[in-house]
Amino acid sequence: MTNQPTKRASIHDVARSAGVSAATVSKVLRGVTTVKTANAEKVQAAVEAMGYKMDPLAAGLRQTTRKIIGLIVPDLESEFFGKIAARLEILAEDAGYSLSIVSSHESEAREERLVERMHVWRVAGTILAPVRSERGAGTQLMKSLSMTGALIDRVVSDEIYDTVAVDNAGASAKVARLLAEKGHRHVTLIGLNEVSRNVRTRASAFKQEAQTICPDMRVDVLMIDEREDNFRTHLSNYLDTSHPSVVFSLFQKGTLIALSEFRRRGLRCPQDISLVGFDDTEWMQVTYPAVSAVVQPISKLADHAFHRLLAKIESQKDGKTSASICHLEPCTLQLRESLVEVSPVVPANQPQVVRGA
Amino acid sequence: MTNQPTKRASIHDVARSAGVSAATVSKVLRGVTTVKTANAEKVQAAVEAMGYKMDPLAAGLRQTTRKIIGLIVPDLESEFFGKIAARLEILAEDAGYSLSIVSSHESEAREERLVERMHVWRVAGTILAPVRSERGAGTQLMKSLSMTGALIDRVVSDEIYDTVAVDNAGASAKVARLLAEKGHRHVTLIGLNEVSRNVRTRASAFKQEAQTICPDMRVDVLMIDEREDNFRTHLSNYLDTSHPSVVFSLFQKGTLIALSEFRRRGLRCPQDISLVGFDDTEWMQVTYPAVSAVVQPISKLADHAFHRLLAKIESQKDGKTSASICHLEPCTLQLRESLVEVSPVVPANQPQVVRGA
DNA sequence: CCTCAAGAATAAATCGGTTTACATTTGAAA
């Protein structure tokens, strides 16, 4: 099998072979109806015979935008954004676009560069999951280039772009109510101080709701800035002196660390201490005990973001312009073995806030 | 801020503004040296002033291929392929390409369609992580379209394309030797019968090495075809009657399931039973006990695949053609608390093979 | 049989670049 680079057939080759003009072929290919049936069939036959496949990029050359949608995520290694990307890929293709997936690798500088790339690629629209928030460098650049787009996750609301995110606050409040109901009066929140605001939102929403519905609930907050080594140490130190009836982890890995730390200390879960995590994942149902968790509606997030973006693209075409929407998708709570009811005992000591080094 | 679609500057606009021809601008932009410094500077200035950014897709129009590399992975949700994609993205960009990431969603039919898409996009090369193996539909199509590419993971060797994969067999053999050394004489392998051959390779390599270096070692194999529910049940049933000194899980989730099942049965790990897993991940170092695991050199995998592909692309340009290479990247073994030494006790009963429903 | 508008087909312009083929400068040797 010699690797002869057989010249690819172009639309002109097809036209010649079918005995019509290139314009006619183009029309047939795009399903324009003003073509005589006889000619359309000749073209179809020629396309078939030559195995012609049009070049989608050349096709878009004359348009202002191409049939491409850009997706910029902070990372590709996590299940969360992996699922977002996978879902959007299908949605985009069903709508006749192809999705261009890139990762900003948690760097705002790179995020900015990627926004620019989407611009020079003349994508029809861009879905941006910003590193930091809707006020980050990427969003700013999108605005100044007046690109059409939508913002997803780690985002609250924006004047220009629709935002789609999980209802972090609502979910945390729901957990607060549930824990109160189940008799818990001493809760410890564990979280990581990341650039993203999500974890902080979850913490403060929990505290506020707890304050409102159950003022005698003690809520300790353990927020760490550092890597997991320190995190584990901090949690351990904390548990030396405090004995909450339940831990609510505000990020996925924290849940596992907590579970692990419980075991190391010989704390039986849920008999001695309950556990709830924010962000569900497959392994939480195979651990022992299975872990109760807030499940983020990842697919719905993608669906909504895509839907909004498509609407923007369409209306852009017609020159219309509409106010931007801020969509919060509610989370559900997956109850599993790690959370149990206890008899309400108001802890003696005062709430405390522990901070990392 | 009115959304006026300011006409984008083209290379001709720059040329006019700089008082030279478009061809000259093109040369300056591509770093061709046969341009007088004075003119080059005028062009640079004009580019700067107008904020000109060339259209990389239009730029590739006249070439046979564009500065794009395609990556087709079976899924984007897993950490493994997420990391592969993230790494390749950087490598590609450093080499002046942009990476087009798509997922076949574990479907061979889709894999085929995606290969075709890469072809019509006229990518310079395609890295394919096939759903099944190097003999799948995607690879076949790549060959018949004489595309240039490389194969990665779930792949052994191929006449046309370079293959890059983890040394599953070598790693398993290494684990076998280690377990023998540590005195284990009754090992249970747990795995899933997927379309991918990887897990089966790991199992058979282990058995073979064990047979060779330690004939009195009993190796049970638990291969399940079904979903994890059944998996858990099967493992549980098995442990009712068998008492291996160590479990070697051949896939990541199996490791967690095993750990979990140990706990449910009150088996202390590692005192009562040891555990080793194939495929390391972050959480394995925060569990209690921390889990020993075979770590797959994911980045190196990506590095090698990319390096091979780039070489192929270069040699293709010069019309050269070379034999394809089959690269096996060795794994390392991360020892953690879950694996301990035991006094060698040869089990009385015979090896058994259990199969799922 | 003629007219004229709707229906179809196409040549040519266009998109934004690269490359080619040729023209013009430049500069060192004669």
Added chain:
DNA sequence: TTTCAAATGTAAACCGATTTATTCTTGAGG
């Protein structure tokens, strides 16, 4: 000062499509 090859510059063709402006057919109504 001439001469000629090397260095630069540019008009035009090209890549593979779409879109526009125009021409050529049809066919119904007069």
